[in-house]
Amino acid sequence: xxxxxxxxxxxxxxxxxxxxxxxxxxxxxxxxxxxxxxxxxxxxxxxxxxxxxxxxxxxxxxxxxxxxxxxxxxxxxxxxxxxxxxxxxxxxxxxxxxxxxxxxxxxxxxxxxxxxxxxxxxxxxxxxxxxxxxxxxxxxxxxxxxxxxxxxxxxxxxxxxxxxxxxxxxxxxxxxxxxxxxxxxxxxxxxxxxxxxxxxxxxxxxxxxxxxxxxxxxxxxxxxxxxxxxxxxxxxxxxxxxxxxxxxxxxxxxxxxxx
Numbered sequence: 387x388x389x390x391x392x393x394x395x396x397x398x399x400x401x402x403x404x405x406x407x408x409x410x411x412x413x414x415x416x417x418x419x420x421x422x423x424x425x426x427x428x429x430x431x432x433x434x435x436x437x438x439x440x441x442x443x444x445x446x447x448x449x450x451x452x453x454x455x456x457x458x459x460x461x462x463x464x465x466x467x468x469x470x471x472x473x474x475x476x477x478x479x480x481x482x483x484x485x486x487x488x489x490x491x492x493x494x495x496x497x498x499x500x501x502x503x504x505x506x507x508x509x510x511x512x513x514x515x516x517x518x519x520x521x522x523x524x525x526x527x528x529x530x531x532x533x534x535x536x537x538x539x540x541x542x543x544x545x546x547x548x549x550x551x552x553x554x555x556x557x558x559x560x561x562x563x564x565x566x567x568x569x570x571x572x573x574x575x576x577x578x579x580x581x582x583x584x585x586x587x588x589x590x591x592x593x594x595x596x597x598x599x600x601x602x603x604x605x606x607x608x609x610x611x612x613x614x615x616x617x618x619x620x621x622x623x624x625x626x627x628x629x630x631x632x633x634x635x636x637x638x639x640x641x642x643x644x645x
Contacts, residue, residue: 387602387614387627390553397556397634399602399627401615414539428490429522430481430507432461437514442481444488458483464507466500479504479521490521554614556580556634563604582606586631591618602628 391398432442440461446454462482467489469476477500479490492500503521510519551568563578585605593599599618603611 387554387619388623389627389630392630392634395557395559397631399554399556399614399631401552401619414536428488430479430490430520432507432510432519434514434517440483440511442483444481444490456488458486458488460484461507461511463511464504466504468497479507481507552615556631558634578606578612580635582608583635586628586635587611588625588628589613589618593618593620600624602631 387399387401389397390400428444428446430442430444432440435441439459442458442461444454444456444458446456458481460483462484464479464481467478467480469478475497477492477497479492479500481488481490492503507519507521510516553564553566555564555566557564558580561580563580563583565576565578567574583604584607587603587605588600589603590598590600597620599620601618602614602624604614605611
């Protein structure tokens, strides 16, 4: 938590690590774009219109749904292109029709299978007795698990971002503590009598690499604990916010630390 505003009658606290969730969104967006590009599978269907004229349909599909259908005339040649990556190579079938150059990803086909597909296309071009051809790279089985994974990640990110869009306002003039939380579907506001707040504690736990994580919890006259956040954070800002809060509540003792 961090202190957003403080004067004689009002104290406003808000979570201070929303940037972490923004970073998650950026990473998720990058991976999502990569997934879309990797899942965009193109297939080629060709028919011999005349002895020396071949017309093809280049279809682009995403998880089985057609995105684009392009007509290519006068198929000329096909060749294999390899992009050498750091950990693995990517294979593409390059087709030339008239003055147009297009590429097909090989999906989960091996290099030899890609070479065979290129050979089949060139054989079809050079064989007037063949009337049709179809080249359809297979979609890797794991691609069908990707949408489920990304949907789960997206739901998690939305939940976490919404959890960070909260504000605690302590208003001494009105005698009210207001907890506001925004969501994609509106907002939620909860109010507590300021007189019912009898203390504020810092609860701690060990995080990764033995990092001390903490959060602030309010204590009520009924013995109820009201955590300001549902998660724990590291850093001195939460501890500082706890001291400021206890000073604002005019508590004489320092904030307690509990595991």
